[in-house]
Amino acid sequence: MVSLLNRFASYLTVEKGLSRNTVESYCLDLKGFFEYIAKKTDFSQQPTNNFLQSFTRESIVNYMGELRDKGQSARTVCRFISSVKGFSKFLIIEKVISEDPTETIKTPKQWERLPKALNIDDIKKLLDYEPPTTGYQLFIRDSAMLELMYSSGLRVSEIISIKVNDLNFEGGFLRIMGKGAKERIVPINQRAIEKVRRYMHELRQGLLKNKQSPFVFLTSRGMPMTRQRFWQALKKIGDIVGLKLTPHTIRHSFATHLLEGGADLRSVQKMLGHSDISTTQIYTKVTGDRIRKVYLEHHPRAK
CATH class of the missing domain: 1.10.150.130 (Tyrosine recombinase, N-terminal domain)
Known part of the structure; x- marks a missing residue:
């Protein structure tokens, strides 16, 4: 135990x-x-x-x-x-x-916690960060992982398990094996495609050191990425740009920003891989809070 x-x-x-x-x-x-x-x-x-x-x-x-x-x-x-x-x-x-x-x-429902999400400016600050030319050798990999996580709303366990054959850059989608061995297809945006391609062309082969691996993301020793290594990479970039991050922060931001942009709940549910839509509905509470805040700040009769 x-x-x-x-x-x-x-x-x-x-x-x-x-x-x-x-x-x-x-x-x-x-x-x-x-x-x-x-x-x-x-x-x-x-x-x-x-x-x-x-x-x-x-x-x-x-x-x-x-x-x-x-x-x-x-x-x-x-x-x-x-x-x-x-x-x-x-x-x-x-x-x-x-x-x-x-x-x-x-x-009891009163003890449920609402997820926290970054605002769009903070996401831009995180994903657009470019380090000095020296001193951060694994940045290309770390940046690709974060961009892909936000692009497709992935869990940590999913992003570290992606295999080369799961990627379809031409079609713009990614095959994911989620919880309960349930497969789903999720879209990848162009920025994520470009960063993952750059990582695979410029860094991945060097990490392999003449070995073979089916996994896309690798550690500095050429082994499959682990949860701990991912967390370290996320924390490193977060500390540099001044943001307190968790792996779930990125996934929550993905869902929240989609709903704020007008996406329907069922589509977000499918992209997140939730088996029960009630799990996805918690994000509607978050976007509802944002709507109320905007209303109170901008409606002339709400002040």
């Missing part, structure tokens, strides 16, 4: 872009739950390596009841629900479990 928890912490940091304090809080919530399971489970009858057999809806609900009985606040219980739901989804992604024991456990 310690190994799984460490991998989950890395996933929260890199894939979800959560702060160190939030990640630590989630992990503490889960450690408390695991200790509860350990006390309630007779491991003389159940091998320790089958610990996850006790990770059930019943054990989760019982632990929530124990938290309430100990006088924990509603906020603490809600945070635990978020922690255990996130952990369960992670286990499914990693194929450790096949069914989600938290699926029918509801989180």
Whole structure:
């Protein structure tokens, strides 16, 4: 379980872009739950390596009841629900479990977080940045990854998994294998095509060092790009241009800017690879906030 928890912490940091304090809080919530399971489970009858057999809806609900009985606040219980739901989804992604024991456990809507998006000026500042001619050898790669992520609304796990055969520059689209091994086709804009082409022509072969790899984006050692390396690249450019970035910030910006520009919700849902449109609908709340702000700032009778 310690190994799984460490991998989950890395996933929260890199894939979800959560702060160190939030990640630590989630992990503490889960450690408390695991200790509860350990006390309630007779491991003389159940091998320790089958610990996850006790990770059930019943054990989760019982632990929530124990938290309430100990006088924990509603906020603490809600945070635990978020922690255990996130952990369960992670286990499914990693194929450790096949069914989600938290699926029918509801989180109060007041605790849902709206995604944060960059404004268009900040996106331009980020993607148009050009470093000095020396000192940032991997910039061509990093810039191509960010441009492609914003162009097509990709998750980190998707962008690092792109293979050369997935790219269709002539058709202007990209084949993506998303969550649950679901394939989708997404468009690529011309700026992203140009940056990816430049990276492949000027840098990729040098990174391979006479080796072969099906993956488009590579580390400095010619290995497939990892979540951690992507996060480091994103943070480096963000620090240079003065923007606080997470991988989800770019994806959220993609969705928000499309909806603000008039795109319909169903099309955005398909491009993001959301199986449920309710997941996409959260962005309509963000654009609604922007509409209200514009109204209050510019309508002559709203002041």
